[in-house]
Amino acid sequence: MKIALHSICFGLALLTAGIASAHSRSGEGSHAGLPVPEISHGEMAVISDYHTRIMALASRAMDTSEPFRRVLNYAEIQYSYCLWGGVPGSVTDEESPFNECAHAYLAATKAVLMSLRDMPQEAAAAGEIASDVDADMVRRGLSLVTCRFSGEGFNTADVVGPRWSEIPLHPASMASLSGLAAILALGSFAVRRSLRLQSSE
Template structure:
């Protein structure tokens, strides 16, 4: 139940931040961080399928450096801002208010994978994942698929938030967030009831 309450508070914080910065990035105009190369729409579709494997390998990487850790941290931060990729269409639908932030965390994920190909202990495992990604892209015909965010590079000092003001105009996002909010509200209600019962005993 504590996890439900924490998730609820986190989403509320994101919504509050999103309302204040509906059309901007946190570091817009600031590029003091590290550049993260762009990712095409086709690439992100496949990288999203391999994200867990890439991040699991990165979390156990031995020979890391500061740039690698910063890009890895950026990938994790962006993933949470994008509500952990749970909104339908966030990766595949370029009209989704979550598509740009999905580009950001998947571009960082791709950068992490490519960096690990140059690490002595991770190069073999990273190479296998990269080869599988390449094969999947060709098999699914996604190599040349692009969208309006495909040429957009990112920066670790520049957090990309969902376009909150566009959510009411995107049915899939609206339905998902409404359902998510209802589940969290129910969880908080149950938690409060349990706490009341425990305090009365």
């Protein structure tokens, strides 16, 4: 039953992401929000490994400002629109239809980390994460790794969705989403069957 409910939630997320993509930018967009500095391909590969730690620290931050909260909210929204980074290759493969939206949520995550370093109560923990990120960048030799989205800045007013039309041309994404669609269908069937059994009792 839990699997079925999870599948339904995922299906709703897919629908939301699809709607969001209709409002996502393709190189253009409103700039009424706050700017989010770009992130390199190498940086995002490392920041993605620290995403959970950064967001957990941000959620506990006490002395926050409106700009910080807006960028944090943008990071969370972008993460969900990018299907929580769960599609294979979304972070590492620049040809992935999910790579640009991964750049967006990880650029925002990096911006959140930089802001946390300036907060008195969170500075020490944020500095430790930043040091770990820097060490990993050097150890993995990713400092100079770039891709076509590496110079792209973002804006909190612009949602960046997956490039849905390119998914059929990207085998890893297509296989992943096809599998999830199958799970969704099975989950929906299981829920309907459970409801029928309950009604017959």
